[in-house]
Amino acid sequence: MAWLSEARLDDVALFAADLRGARLDGTALVATDLRAADLRESHGLTPLQLSMAAIDATTQLPDALREDSSVTARLAACARWDEVRTEEAETCAPPTPKPS
DSSP states (O other): OOOTTOOOOOOOOOOOOBBBBBOOOBOTTTOOOOTTOOOOOOSOOHHHHHHHOOOTTBOOOOHHHHHHHHHHHHHHHHHHHHHHTTTTTTTTSSSSOOOO
């Protein structure tokens, strides 16, 4: 199990990383590539953190976050970006604003 609480993982490539059971309380995930990562059973992960990261349909999320509206909005934003991305951009679009 990884103890990543309060870590600064901004712009880190964690593509397909096995983060099952990781402690992610307060971890900075701005522009972090979590596509295909396994985050099941992680602790302390919030919708706000995921709204800043690159996630996609292959990202395995904790049960409690799968149906969260801001997480589903981020998944949709990243899916749209994936359809039109360019070689210059490696990860998903900027953070998705909070739903109103």
